[in-house]
Amino acid sequence: MRRCVNNHCTLTSGLCHLAAAAFPCGRQLYNDFTARLRLSECSLALLHVSANREPELVEQLWRDIIRRAPNVESLVETVAHLGRKFALSDAVFPVPGLVYLLEQRAMSLDAQAAEPGWGVRALAEAGVPYAQVFDVYRRIADRAEWKAEEPFVHLMRSVLVLVDRWLQPVPVGVPRYSSTPRAEAAARRKLMWCCNGWGFGRRVQAIVCGQGG
């Protein structure tokens, strides 16, 4: 039990009462402002500080953010910014769901509207490790809805961008994305194995050889 000296107990309990329980209108922030005015980024920020996990609501908010982005560059910037802001917390920055939503948006755009792999670029700029992003693409590629020729080719274009970025030489002193050299080597072996299975292992090998790796 906390020691109380003179008026300290009254003061500290008063302070904490004010800090923790004295803002009774707090519930209104979401319903009265961010939801009603469709401020989805602010709603995500509220979810980030609340203890609750709301995966369906988070997906709905991300769908809204992606749908309302005026152009691809703006969307890349938003995703990167929010990823860094939320420290990649999977409660509000669910990488698997985001890859899926971003690729769906990319599929719906004219191929001329943006360069391939902008979703990969957005996640990389947010700080998501390439190995993690690749793992998500590998799982998405196994889904039936992406097996048709056009979606599959689209997905593989993004994977090639990912591979290209991932295998770029890293300057000395810059930390690797994977936690250890061993984890990095294992992730790259899985990458080669998958790319061989998808029919462009040689192309990936050419990227590696092209940089003298």
Next chain:
Amino acid sequence: MAKYSFQTLTFALAVLSRARAASPSVSIDQRLDYLTRALTAAKSAPPGSAEGLTSQELQELEETAEVAAIQKQIYDAMVAINAPADDLRRLSAKLYDVSEVGMRLACADA
């Protein structure tokens, strides 16, 4: 030391009261400023000591400041979309508490 901490807590309590004052004359920026000052004052006493706040109390104060920062973010976003002046006035007229945010979101989602 005890006297110094007592004065510090008195000051923290006073600025925190200003931060949460339900008044249209206090702007959201002023509220954030008061909260920052309250937090700085509260942190100046050794945590966990009889003179200072416990780490849990300090965390609660930090969470309050965190929510206030989001409230400011919401305010800026509302200004950017030219939200109705009445909404802006209502948002800046008081501070909000995170402890009930999760419950409300759960209710809204249900």
